[in-house]
Amino acid sequence: MQLYNTLSAKERAALIKEAGKERLTISFYQYAHIGNTSIFRNHLFIHWDALEVLGRIYVAHEGINAQLSVPADNFDAFKGHLDSISFLQGVRLNIAIEQDNMSFLKLKIKVRHKIVADGLNDASFDVTNKGVHVNAVEFNQLIEDPDTVLVDMRNHYESEIGHFKNAITPDVDTFRDSLDIIENDLADHKEDKKLVMYCTGGIRCEKASAYYKHKGFKQVYQLEGGIIEYARQVENLQLENKFKGKNFVFDHRRGERISEDVIANCHQCGEPCDEHVNCANEACHLLFIQCASCADKMNDCCSDACKTVHELPFEEQKVLRRGKTVSNKIFKKGRSEVLKFKK
Structure with a gap:
């Protein structure tokens, strides 16, 4: 049985255009113990290929990290399949604010050592002792507290086009680089400050919050669902939007506009631009x-x-x-x- 993608991006794009179906761009993650990652990977490919799912999915012994798109009329079947897997039943799905039928053009499900490259030795600390999850309402209140330190857990090219006001945005190329930098910079505030973190969809903060609690930070919080879910709650609840600019996303769209602010510049001429x-x-x-x-x-x-x-x-x-x-x-x-x- 064929368990890999055989169509080129160009061929897939033509099929999507010909089908004329609206697609939903979705991301989710879940930490869980997966025994045989290859069998699980193949199980996903068989079921998702039949549902015309496209995307980039990483499977590891520690869980799954997925960014994908699915035809809107196959969403219920896709959700039903997720719910048939014990550790994915009811998993939170981050549905994109801005949809694009061409966000993904291949189905790639890869077995990796970790679902996020964090460089951490998970055996050295309790990865389940995570920070407090907060929703958009609680997050907005927290970041106005003078005793709060707000940290962007993303990389420089992500925060360059959009971030929360007053956030610390480490100038790093990788998530792993940011962990030690943040700890060193905030070493004097492990007891007296509230450490509040955010990222794209929440996955980086899951591990980082446990790591920082292990490192001695007493008050650790994380934005549940990341920027994607925050933007949804802001719209649905008519909250003040404290995010400025665009949210970088890892598909062909490369970004979702969260506010009309353009905070970056063209790298070639310096004019305001965030594309x-x-x-x-x-x-x-x-x-x-x-x-x-x-x-x-x-x-x-x-x-x-x-x-x-x-x-x-x-x-x-x-x-x-x-x-x-x-x-x-x-x-x-x-x-x-x-x-x-x-x-």
């Missing part, structure tokens, strides 16, 4: 912020060198890419020296 793009040169593919004017001028590329390569015939580009890797450059999102106005 992330990938360099059109396939040998680069750098993630950076680019305005429409620079996109037109630079032919969707990050530099003159990449523009020159991108304008070559496709076969010549393939020859130049042969034997080379760009993973490190992609990883250093927005850090390239060719970007004059990078953060």
Whole structure:
């Protein structure tokens, strides 16, 4: 039985367009003990492929982390399948604020060592001793308290386009990098301050809150459901929105607008802009912020060198890419020296 995706993104996009079905973009996670991760992974693929689910899902012995899209008319069947799995019954689903039928174009379910790369030795502390979960109402009240320290647990390229007012936004490339930096910076306030954390959908804060309690922080809180659920509650309950800008998301949309504020700048000309793009040169593919004017001028590329390569015939580009890797450059999102106005 075929247990892997065989269609290209282009082929899948054409099928989605032809089908004309509305799709829902969804994310969820759950920490749980999974014995045989390969069997569980294959079980998910068989059922979800039949439901036309597309997305990026990580399975590990510690649980599951999923970002995906599903046809709206298959949602009930998809939810029913989740509820048939004991540890996923009733799991909170973060449904995107802004929908896009092309948010995912392949179904990729991968077995990983961890569902979030945190670099922590989980055996060294109690991962179940987590911080207090707070909803949007409680969160808004907490972050106005002068005894609160609000920390963004995301990476620099995420917080650059949007964050809560007065939040500490560590200038880091990875979640793991932020853990020690935050602990060191707040070392003098482990007893007297309320440590309040947030991230995209809540998964990073689940582990971080337990880690910081282990490190001696006495009052630890986390925004339940992350920015995605916060935005939903703000809209449904007509609350004051304390998030400024866009929420970076890990699919083809790259961002959801939470407020009309544009707090970032084009990395090439410095004009206000918060649109992330990938360099059109396939040998680069750098993630950076680019305005429409620079996109037109630079032919969707990050530099003159990449523009020159991108304008070559496709076969010549393939020859130049042969034997080379760009993973490190992609990883250093927005850090390239060719970007004059990078953060």
